[in-house]
Amino acid sequence: MRKFLPLISSPHPGGRAALTCRYRCGDACFHEVPNTSGNAYLGDVITESLSRRGILRAGAAATVIAAAGAGALSAAAPRAQTATRAAATAGTFAGGAARGLRFTPVAPNLIDAVVVPEGYEQGVVIRWGDPILRGAPAFDPDNQSAAAQAGQFGYNNDFLTLLPLAERGRQLLVANHEYTDEVLMFAGWDAANPTREQTETAWAAHGLSVVVVQEDRRSGALTAVTRHQLNRRITATSEFRLTGPAAGSDLLKTSADPTGTKVLGTLNNCAGGTTPWGTILSGEENFNQYFANAGAVLDPEHKARLARYGLAGAATERKWERFDDRFDVSKEPNEVNRFGWVVEVDPYDPDSVPVKHTALGRFKHEGANVRIAADGRVVAYSGDDERFDYLYKFVSSKRVKPGQSPAARRYNMTLLDEGTLYVAKFTGDSPAAEIDGSGKLPSDGEFDGSGEWIPLASGDTSFVEGMSAEEVYVYTRLAGDKVGATKMDRPEDVEPSPRTGKVYVALTNNTKRTATGATGVDEANPRPANKHGQVLELTEARGDATAERFAWRLFLVAGDPNDPTTYFAGFPKDKVSPISCPDNVTFDVHGNLWISTDGNQLGSHDGLFGVAVTGRYEGQVKQFLTVPHGAETCGPVVQERRVLVSVQHPGEIDGATTENPASTWPDGPGTMPRPSIACVWRADGAPIGS
Template sequence: MSLKPLALFVNHDGQSSRSATTCTYKCGNACFHEVPNASAGEYFGDIVARLNRRGLLKGGAAAVLAVGAASALAACGDDTTDGTDASPSGSPGTGTGFTPVAPNTEDAVVVPEGYEQGVIIRWGDPVIEGAPQFDFEAQTAAAAAQQFGYNCDFAGLLPIEGSPDKFLLVVSHEYSTEPMMFRGYNADAPTREQFDIALASHGLSVVEVHGESGTGKLTPAFGKYNRRITATTEFEVRGPAAGSDLLKTKADPTGTKVLGTLNNCSGGVTPWGTVLSGEENFNQYFGNAETVTDADAAKKLKRYGIKGAASDRKWETFDPRFDLAQEPNEVNRFGYVVEVNPWDASSAPVKHTALGRFKHEAATIHVAGDGSVIAYSGDDERFDYMYKFVSAKKVQSGTGASAMRHNMTILDEGTLYVAKLTGDHADEIDGSGKVPAGGFTGKGQWIPLLETGADGKGKSLVDGMSAEDVAVFTRLAGDKVGATKMDRPEDFEANPKSGKVYVALTNNSNRAKDDNPGVDEANPRKLNKNGQVLEIDDDHTGTEFTWSLLLVCGDPAAADTYFSGFDKSKVSPISCPDNLAFDPYGNLWISTDGNALKSNDGLFSVVLDGDNRGETKQFLTVPKGGETCGPIITEQRVLVCVQHPGEADDATPENASSHWPDGGTAQPRPSVAVVWKKESGRIGM
């Protein structure tokens, strides 16, 4: 294969392709605001230089424990299969044998030759039996609470035991984009009904889907597990912050019950069959931060990107819980990993405060050889941190009620850590992206922040902070211990074949800009607009690891890109890695968000081992204006969530820039798409 990069890709002056509308409603314009992390903690370029001066890096750090072949390793989240063999044999690169899709700007899902596609479920399709069919011109909050929500992100596919080719599809709905949802939307004066519809369009959907013999098609069905979780569903709070004064409000004086979940980004499927979801850009939903006059409280709000007067959404005009002047603690009740039991439609979802509070992109699970559960999570903000939680309890096998009760408490007892990295070639990093002779490599340490006991009570491991403070203001704890400031750490995934852990670092256009932190070996480029992928060889239950950069993304024709030494004339251009997944053969798959190379976002396969390590191929692209989310890769099918199709700076319902998926003059609808190989072939074979 030889791919000729587009000539326009060589220009590195541009930025992410996200529209202004997407930036406003997805993340509250996070990339255009002052960086929340103003801590004086060293970034690791400073640390390495100091250690080198003292001669402390000679001989390297302590060795990282190897992952044994007998390790009990649980695939999670995007790794969920649909009942096919999770560990088929094959040489490195098996499963990536497709003709790559060329970069494009089409208003369609574009797939390789020999593949077919379909749409499983769209915004507004009924989830609950009896729900009305979607009518863009006559939306109601009551209908929206029973229909598939807006802006799908994470997707998990869980086989229904004893029912071949039947599954539960669990999907998160990250945010609502009101200007795209309603004709004539007035951002300065939304209506009460529009507010209520937006609340109902957040959260998660659980829907039964059925396969079709001879294809990879999946069709929604009504079943006993079908459920909508919204921004008004009651959640149980567990862990060190439960019952804390920091979480108490007028509506909930106990500090243990929260209405709703917001900005649910990526997530993971646990070995015990539940779904985790990360509350990410929750800060944007709260108004009147400027009324908080207490200096310490104002500092904490600012560290989480919460400031100013009215919010862009104006939700505080309808519900006092979004008004910091009336309910200053409500914001502290968001920013957690939530857990949903999709097998019990009446169960209360849980917010796990032992895993810390920050902009969780996801929470993905690895099971160590001793049965300990490790939950990895990135804080999706420029110059913020990477975390892991190691459980004190061991996972119990089986699907019985007793095992489920035990496993549903695993994330309530254990230790939360934050990462600090050092590089092996600090003197060679100059911000240009030039690759050191040995590649980008280094070592790391997991610094403990919080220990939670069997009683749910916490013990702070950070001087000057209580356990409740660490659980609720986890970013400040990371600041105090000098964690490494990364380029937007998003999805974490552990490879079910090797146990190595991969992190998508999406981008950071502020790296080495003005007074912001400079470059280091894990974040080696100034004004980083294309992102990179980090590979970690972790002592999963311990505190040490080694790392390398698998990819430094961008145009292969540019000098500042790196594909683990693979021939760059034979790879697809890739920009802004976001969500990660693994296929049954152990290849990494990457979905992108905000492609800065003037092409639609897409899904890419990457070979991790052998002579073709670093070979990157584009499998599909999503429609213009859209983002590729929540990939699931099995032998039979590939699923992606297509988020915010048609969101462009000048797009409105009266001037739609996309008509996907329905075509014609239809309004664009965020949807879950499925791709399969013709004639029942295997993906990538």
């Protein structure tokens, strides 16, 4: 009989379980910060302490449920898990809400389910291990294999998008698969002695899935269409092409690929974006954790470059280096340089070879999102998800070709190979005396200022002293250090509004921020110990996406609304849902910003929140759903009739194993947790938030 773990794990930096840090990012929070440059620090910071009243209020709705233990709860009856528990906060929204956000907010809770507003229903679209390719078997947790997993939906789905299809009632779903939790995948997992089959199964569980989905016209629910000709799996062993100015560089050549143009696989694919020409962009994030033996490297310059990307030590957690030398930097010193890129995939062509765009720079890409400038050029934004790293943009040289034809798509897939790569530098506009570390707003009423995009490289031309263009693209972090870029608090998803053109940056957290000294506060860092994160709003000069100047303000400063140092775009703080650790962002058809969270520090499960960015309700945050025990909310898609989220790593709580799960979502008692995609719709079939 399976045992169930307590709901709350031991404290850990950033609100995550230690298990999450172990498998997702290689315990990055326990390592020294890779950025040791002397650049000025930027990013909002939040006081380490929360009011006890706020914590109790955030957890009140779930106290009784938590006492029952995880085993007493089930996702088998999702319609019962609705916002009837939101009565404690419903009164705060009696004054109304923006169009698209008119729902009763879900209260903070600790329920092992996807909890949705009253009047909404939900279902699972697809689970880890569900077959999607012809010949793939049904999921069997006791008989997993690399061959089976290569034809099944991958693990730990993150970024999501839905693309149109000519087939009636059908859309094309694309999902990233960020990483694997072997201890939650394999019964009897021996971390010291993984088998080749387990390792190759994990390789196959990484990457991306392309799956056709069918709409229920009455409800808006979606179901996966298995074995469709467009369905596809891309894994850690699939072929990729390196393109752009660094392709063929000596820094990218290996014994298996002396041309420096062909890579096997993609790793740690986190967030992403959908291009106007119908492809998807996927960001390779914590790739460093897969590469072993950086400590054995003798060359001091190479060792320093590895350290700047978080590589140190000997064996890795998963020990892939035992089964393939390319994961051992002492044997293949350049293989690691072939990861950390933005990947582009054409989901409409299952035979196409995806590419890695070197012109967008190499770092821990959370994702990439593009917009078309007024002159037809393409601008791509991306954040480097590390404490004290940077925000980037790329401006293409060529102009987009209109249309959705295969020929137009092939041409447009070359746009991100030629252009200029920039990094951001921020400046505040208030007297230094008004930024005292208390978090109090300055006299002008906002934390705001101006900024510039500093060019790093364009084609074969480097703008960074002492670095060639190839070095700028491959060691982009070092280039940012040299030009004095502003250090941010884990810049994750970066998304331009399709209505206003303003750019929104989710900065998740950074508890290393200090009150004084080299990492001390300034206008963009108004409080020390950023535990909850913030959302930054950026406006390009003259509304021109290609401009080299911008204005900025902190749109949201997350945390307990009862903490006087939080901020919600000026909206009354007694009329917002508490939010902590923003991660992924997207927009709905009304122009509202939707925010998913990762590592909530307010005593509740992570969730999805909607917030108006203009009008009388600007800054009113409303919680739409929460996810199960140990899970993170990822990849939100908000359409007129449905909301989709990736429920990533359910049950990822310290001490959990396959034999002793900490969650039974999505299939209920007696089952193992399976990362899955959840779909939510109005019970009456009406539009979301109407």
